Amino acid sequence: MKRYVLMAISLVFIIILGACSTNLGNMNPFQMMKPLGDRSGGSMMMGHGLGNVLLQPSTGENELKIPPILQKDKEEGNDVYYTIEAQQGETEIFDGIQTKTLGYNGSFLGPVMRLKKGQTAHIKLKNSLGEETTFHWHGLIVAGDADGGPHDVIQPGEEKEVTFEVKQDRATLWFHPHPQGKTAKQVFNGLAGLMYIEDDMDDPYVYGENDFPLIIQDRTFNEQKQLDYEAVKIPDGTMGDTLLINGTLNPRLTVNNEKVRLRLLNGSNARNFTFTLSNNQSFQQVASDGGLLNEPVELTELQLTPSERAEIVVDFSKVKENEDVKLVIEDGTVLLPFQVANEDTKIQKEIPKPRNPVTISNEEMQKEVSKEIVLFGMMNHVTINGKKFDPNRIDFTQKKGETEVWEIYNKPDMMGGMIHPFHIHGTQFKVISINGEEPPENLQGYKDTIAIEPGDRAKVAVKFEEEGVFMYHCHILEHEDNGMMGQIKVE
């Protein structure tokens, strides 16, 4: 069966090549697969055609749901206590229809957990699912034993408490399950929540008023409007035809005539998004995965691959009266129409500067590469450095507190290849270079996931502040589940 698929793919490839060669002269197939300047999902669509699924545009008929803020169980001085319960439930995503879903402290997705730098968090984790799960804090600087990777399984009906000190500056992080081989399905069914790290800095934006999270996901529902992961699963990354933002179908967002901060999370299993505004207005990216950028970066488009976050500020006071403005993606598909209310608040909301600007020292710049990561393969054959994940194998070691330069290479395959979003647990890293060049400005802040295009090499400076065993992997969840993951032991 697999061989037939491969043969069919190669055939299609040869036909396309044949058809293109007349126009493209002596361009090599790899260049053909990777249109110039395309940092979107395009290379995936062209390289690995099996996975491409068209997304239905949002009609804008439903106001965007805003996730609740998780209430503390208690607070004693610096110690805060929370409970997170993974549970099964039913959610009305489509009018009048109950869809079976998973959620944290609710039936679908999860609340926003707010933590402050310096606090000690005690989080009670409850598994009320019918199967094992873990609770992973994506982007959190935390010790391996609190990180919630595949080793930290909680059996159905059981609970556990994790404790950690919040050590990093303000950032938009998230949490999701990470059980070996089952991450994709559990996330697909609804397990994902946001974790906001805050500090004592004045932040002029107000949650739910002019500061909105956007958890952007694509899903496929069956005729009964149920999620049937096994039926729609694509080994090279499951894409859906139905867009959900914060679990809202056909969302729209009503905003005031003012600056609004959107905290974008690509919470999809596999789809890449390149966001723009339909009126071509620019926006400012103020934060990347791990926190504030040194300076806001003015952009008209922004790509996020699975698990990446960006905080952007859109100035709706610049939208002309009767002008339509929508968040759209590269092919024009509408994700989120905005309804701009006329209320003029006239408050200038400046984003504070980062407490600790991100800099790469000369020493870090000059360090030799000490860890090489080769991402390769497709579908069930994905590997890192030629190997599949083995929970009993430690692939690398690194000393706590020491910076090492990792080079991540996405080795093209006969199909050209696809973007792999490469993620490291327990750290926020700095991008030194991509193909030897300085990274674009919006990649010059802290990152925990970096999109690597086929043929590209990125050098990143990685430091772990905490000990333990940490995963690194491709964040296309099917690739992760298929073993595109390794582990590093930090001592």
Ligand code: C2O
């Ligand atoms: Cu978003 Cu291994 O995690």
Ligand code: CU
């Ligand atoms: Cu992670």
Ligand code: CU
């Ligand atoms: Cu991948």
